[in-house]
Amino acid sequence: MAEELERPGAEQWVPESGGIAALRRAAPGCRGCELWEPATQVVFSSGSAHARIVMVGEEPGDAEDLAGEPFVGPAGKLLRRAIEEAGIAMEEVYLTNAIKHFSFVQRGKRRIHRKPDLAQMVACRPWLEAELRYVDPDLTVLLGASAARQVLGPGIKVTQQRGQVLTRETTLGERRFIPTVHPSSILRARERRHDAYAAFVADLKVVAKAV
Template sequence: MAKDGNNGAARFLPDHLDLDSLREASAGCQGCDLYRNASRTVFGEGPARARFMLVGEQPGDQEDRKGAPFVGPAGRILDRGLEEAGIDRDDVYVTNAVKHFSFVQRGKRRIHQKPTAAEVEACQPWLTAELAVVEPDVVVVLGATAARSLLGAAFRVTRQRGEPVPLGDALAVATIHPSAVLRAPDRDAAYAGFLADLRVAAGTVKRAA
C-alpha cells in the first residue's frame, strides 16, 4: 500500500477515460508520497491510437523539470533505436510505470532512486488506463520496473527479453531501459542488444498487419 494509506491512483481517475482527461486528472495525483518532492506529474505522450506503447520506469531529472517523458539522455538513445529499428516515432506512445520522479538529494543534484514496489503498485491505475485508451498492438517494456508493473514480479528481463509475450489484446516485448545502455561498460554491445529487441517489436507489428 502507498504510505498515505489510500488505494493509490485509482481514486484520482476521471469518470471519462481519454488521454486529455487522464493527463489533466493525473496532475493532481497523490496516490503515493512521490508527489511531495517531484516538480510535477509526468504523464505519457503520443497519439491516442498508437500501434506501439513504450513503457519505462519513471521520469528522470530532466523529464521532471520539463514535464515530458524521455526528453533526457535516455530519450536520445531511445529515439536513435526507434529510427534504426524502423519504428515511426509518430506511431509511438511513450509513458512510464511511475509518473513522479523518485530521487535522493545530494547537494544540488537529484539522484535517481528506483521506485518501490508499493509506489509502482500505487501508480498502476494510470498505466492500465493508458493501455485501455491507446489499445496498442505492441507494448515495449523498458526495464525491470516496467516489467514488474505490466508482466508481474516473476518476469525477468534478462532471461525473457526480445520474446513476444501476450499482454491482454496486445503483445509485449521486453528489453533493457535505454538508460542501461548509458551505464553499460560496453555501450556498443548494450545498444546492439537493445536495438535487436526493438527490431523484434517492429517485426511483431508487421506480422500482425
C-alpha cells in the same frame, strides 16, 4: 498505518471516461503516493492516443521532471535514436512510465534517481492500466525490469525473455508484449556500450516486425 495513509493509490484520481486527454488533465492532481510532493511536476506521457506501440519505462528522471515530458534526457535521446534505427516511426509510438513522478534523493544540488518501491508502483498502477486500456496498442514494449513487473507481474525475467513476443491474457483480452532493457542501462555499460546498444536495437527490430 501512517505509511498506508500516505499512499491511498491513484484510483480515485483516475477519471472513468474521456480517454488519454482526460487522464493527462487529471494526472497533476494525483496524490496517490508521496512522490508528488518533492517532484517539480507530473510527467505523464507523450505520443498519439492511437499509437500502435506503447513503450513503458520505470519513472521520469531529472530532465523529464523539469520538462514535464517523458524520455527527453540522455536515456530518452538514446531510445529515440534506437527507435529510428529499428525502422519504427515515432508517430506510431506512445511513451509513458510506470511511475508518473520523479523519485530521487537530494545530494547537494544534485537529484539522484531512486528506484521506486513496491508500494509506490502499486499506488501508481491505475494510471498505466487506464493508458493501456485507452490506447489499446498492437504491442506493448516494457523497458526494464520495473516496467515489466508492473505490467506482467513478478515472474517476468527481462534478461531471459528480452526481445521475445509474449502473449498474455488481460482484461482487454489477449495482448502482446515485448520486454527489453531500459535505455539507461546502456548508458551505464561504458566499455560494453556499443554491444549493449546493438542488442537493444535488435530487440526494437523485433518490435518493428511484430507490428
